Amino acid sequence: xxxxxxxxxxxxxxxxxxxxxxxxxxxxxxxxxxxxxxxxxxxxxxxxxxxxxxxxxxxxxxxxxxxxxxxxxxxxxxxxxxxxxxxxxxxxxxxxxxxxxxxxxxxxxxxxxxxxxxxxxxxxxxxxxxxxxxxxxxxxxxxxxxxxxxxxxxxxxxxxxxxxxxxxxxxxxx
Ligand code: AMP
Numbered sequence: 001x002x003x004x005x006x007x008x009x010x011x012x013x014x015x016x017x018x019x020x021x022x023x024x025x026x027x028x029x030x031x032x033x034x035x036x037x038x039x040x041x042x043x044x045x046x047x048x049x050x051x052x053x054x055x056x057x058x059x060x061x062x063x064x065x066x067x068x069x070x071x072x073x074x075x076x077x078x079x080x081x082x083x084x085x086x087x088x089x090x091x092x093x094x095x096x097x098x099x100x101x102x103x104x105x106x107x108x109x110x111x112x113x114x115x116x117x118x119x120x121x122x123x124x125x126x127x128x129x130x131x132x133x134x135x136x137x138x139x140x141x142x143x144x145x146x147x148x149x150x151x152x153x154x155x156x157x158x159x160x161x162x163x164x165x166x167x168x169x170x171x172x173x174x
Contacts, residue, residue, distance in 0.1 A: 003170035004043070010036045011150065011170075025122055025150050025172075031063060040064070040149065043169050044119065045071035049144055052114040055079050055105065057132055061120035064149055068119050077109045077116075079132045090138050094131035103128070105135050112140035123148040123168060126157025133164055 010030035017024040030036045045068050055077045056065020062078060069076040082091065082102045089104040116136045123129055133143045143164055151157065151168035158166050
């Protein structure tokens with residue numbers, strides 16, 4: 001499905017950034033536009049089951065996550081790079097192209113049975129979102145969905161996130 005005009009106009013594709021071969025989706029124009037940001041919040045928060053909180057992924061996922069949480073009237077929880085949050089924290093490591101990285105959530109942020117929506121700006125291979133879903137589950141939360149502004153369909157993140165309900169405002173390449 002074609003993206004809405006306000007979204008298409010708000011994303012710049014930057015070739016070979018941050019390294020050769022990557023077509024970087026720059027959402028800076030979206031965040032610079034108050035009206036596009038408002039529309040984005042409405043779209044991200046649409047057609048969801050009941051949720052208790054939104055988890056946003058560092059760093060650009062914080063922006064998408066917090067506007068979604070505000071629109072839904074629920075709290076926002078940050079999934080951060082290791083060492084950024086005061087403990088105790090739960091941690092999940094995940095594979096990168098070269099090496100591994102990790103993400104952490106404060107242990108008291110999620111209670112057993114909490115219904116959590118995971119939000120990021122872009123889902124590419126799905127590895128980052130998968131790590132956060134695992135982290136939510138480690139803390140006893142239930143992932144009710146993964147929502148992104150953009151999904152790069154050719155990278156098949158949806159396959160990797162198969163057990164979760166994945167949706168994006170713009171499925172590039174679908
Ligand atoms: P992945 O784990 O491969 O799904 O990558 C997702 C993370 O990397 C997200 O947090 C995005 O912010 C970022 N990302 C990956 N590919 C792109 C891209 N082409 N343009 C912008 N951000 C990207």
